[in-house]
Amino acid sequence: MPTNLPPPSYSGPFTVNASITIDAPIDKVWEVLLDFPKYTECQVITDKNQKPLEDQTPTEGKYLLMTVHIPATLDDSTSPQTPFELITHIQPEVHRIAWKNLLPPWLIRAERWQALSTTDDGKTLYETREVFAGAGAYAIKFFLGKNLVKSFEAMAEGLKKRAEEHK
Numbered sequence: 001m002p003t004n005l006p007p008p009s010y011s012g013p014f015t016v017n018a019s020i021t022i023d024a025p026i027d028k029v030w031e032v033l034l035d036f037p038k039y040t041e042c043q044v045i046t047d048k049n050q051k052p053l054e055d056q057t058p059t060e061g062k063y064l065l066m067t068v069h070i071p072a073t074l075d076d077s078t079s080p081q082t083p084f085e086l087i088t089h090i091q092p093e094v095h096r097i098a099w100k101n102l103l104p105p106w107l108i109r110a111e112r113w114q115a116l117s118t119t120d121d122g123k124t125l126y127e128t129r130e131v132f133a134g135a136g137a138y139a140i141k142f143f144l145g146k147n148l149v150k151s152f153e154a155m156a157e158g159l160k161k162r163a164e165e166h167k
Contacts, residue, residue: 012133
């Protein structure tokens with residue numbers, strides 16, 4: 001099956017991918033994927049000063065402050081990371097969303113895409129990819145690579161579980 005992810009706009013030494021088939025209609029999965037208010041513990045829409053906005057609807061040009069554990073865990077005794085990202089694309093007509101980090105690109109350039117498509121049997125395929133470039137991409141690959149893959153897979157599994165519970 002062809003991918004619904006757009007081609008990467010750049011290359012880098014490290015790319016993380018995950019995908020999963022979800023037994024729910026694409027519009028339901030899209031609704032769950034964009035239900036940012038349900039993710040308030042781990043991602044918040046903010047202004048450029050990281051002040052949470054009243055409207056938590058993901059929109060191009062808004063910022064995203066995330067609290068993530070790598071690898072994914074619900075154990076709050078481990079120190080989370082707090083990436084600050086810019087939402088660059090919301091494409092409901094093709095079921096795609098993307099954001100990028102705000103670090104200097106020479107240090108770390110990273111862009112995360114998530115996309116949905118309908119499979120031949122009417123299920124939904126979720127795909128995600130993040131390409132890491134810049135000098136820091138090598139350190140990310142070495143120190144976090146395997147756990148980032150696990151985290152992406154955990155996100156896919158979590159989306160599947162939530163969407164299938166509410167289809």
